[in-house]
Amino acid sequence: MKLNEFTIKEARKKLDDGEITSVELAKACLARIKEANKKLNACLTVCEKEALKEAEAADKKIKKGEKGMLLGIPYLAKDNILTSGVKTTAASKILENYVAPYDATIIKKIKNAGAVLLGKTNLDEFAHGASTENSAFGATRNPYDLERVPGGSSGGSAAAVAADMCIFALGTDTGGSIRQPASFCGVVGLKPTYGRASRFGLIAMTSSTDVPGPITKTAADAKIILEIISGVDKNDSTAVKAPSSANQHKIPSGVNGLTIGLPKEYFIDGIDKRVKEAIENAIEKFKKMGAEFKEVSLPTTKYGIGVYYIITPSEVSSNLARFDGIRYGYSEQRNGSAEDLFSIYSKSRGSGFGPEAKRRIMLGTYALSAGYYDAYYLKAQKVRTLIKEEMDNIFEEVDCLLTPVSPHPAFKIGENSSDPLKMYLEDIFVTGASLAGLPAVSVPCGYDNGLPVGMQLIGKRFDEEILFRISEAYEAETGWSKTKKLKI
């Protein structure tokens, strides 16, 4: 087994036992990045020199007997998470040369835990998309089939973890952007509860649903990262301490006796046959492990996409107003072609933003404009209330929900890119948990013609614990994480 193929837990043990060094581990990952990135385009920036320096420092600390869960573990971060001194582009031309003057809170926490930053990963520009094709710096490819997308928007992070270019990666999830690429790339992707981890230093997209989270090789690794990035932050007042009652269940441990809900609106016609089979096999496996299943109904599910594509563009149009060519980023003021203030704004934004960012800014501006606010934005917020209440209430009946992540495995590059509405419908099973702010995880559960299939587990607010409990038991039983057959 190559060093870069280790999970966090495996690497931790080898580092602590003195069998390997952090420098060796970082070098193995960097070598794999060099080899695989030409084909995958998963990394936008690789900071080899800085990484090796950090790894050397970690090795010294380990030698001195210092402990830390991530001490000396190399990772990659999605390029919409600010890293002091290392470029953060959001995969947009408007931030092509932007270097943040500070670290995001989660980067600071990961750094304090000793992890080594290898570089930054590709995404759909400003995290707008479900395929990573919307990057201004070229699409990322799926390591299981180079003609296919890795999903998105955290496609670079998911592809990099699947291809063992790092030990773990960070992503962000606004309406499926961690879970869907994790499912397309056969890795574990956790979207924590909204408010579990600080958003400070994430390039804001939809502030009411954005959450950072881990993309890892196992559920146990995701749990390690969540513990480190969680917690209150004076710079993000929506980050809160989880109530201690959140993870209490009648069954205190194991899967035997748990009740898992199957929302019938997530098991509809049009789901790929083999995806359905993989999910059904997982359900059978859980039944053998003693879990009970209950069909439940979430009738407002069908309005999720409609609500999401009003609320998201509205918040996007507001959040992206800061890119105005005045303080940082691409600016027409630099080349003197724009004379007055209005032209600096409109020309910098017109040249700097890509097509999907512009589309969402336009849609959001319209939905928030005078005369349309009530019909679109306010209406969507009210339907959001119904979606949230319905999902919250379901956890009176069940311990968690199980659904497919996506109706099909990874699609071909270019297949959906000419039809924005079709691309939006990709999010059908993942927007609900985002709009309700609930934790959800994508866990590999099989293959469809060699392409990974993921199942989604959704828990009640702040109950990531049940998701880890079930995913870890499932991994131990099936061993999917050890079965991958990459094309690279």
Next chain:
Amino acid sequence: MSLSKQQIEHIAKLARLDLTDDELNKYGGELSRILNYIDQLKEVDTEGVEPTAQVTGMENIFREDEVKYWDKEEIKAALKDAPELEDNQVKVRRILD
């Protein structure tokens, strides 16, 4: 519903986006299609339902309004990306004529 070219131009102006004619045409069609899909929300009965702007249920959180001093390096790093500086301040074009 279908958006006219005039409406699209108006939205682009509100959004401070300089768009080409091709872009105006393209977004006009695409936005109309997306809005038609979103119109399904009209069928949901939301009588008496409160809107959800955020899911935490939290109320305003206040902090002291105090000046925090940055060191020279931090100030340099923050100003480094601005297109035009004068006396260590970001220079902008005239706002009022």
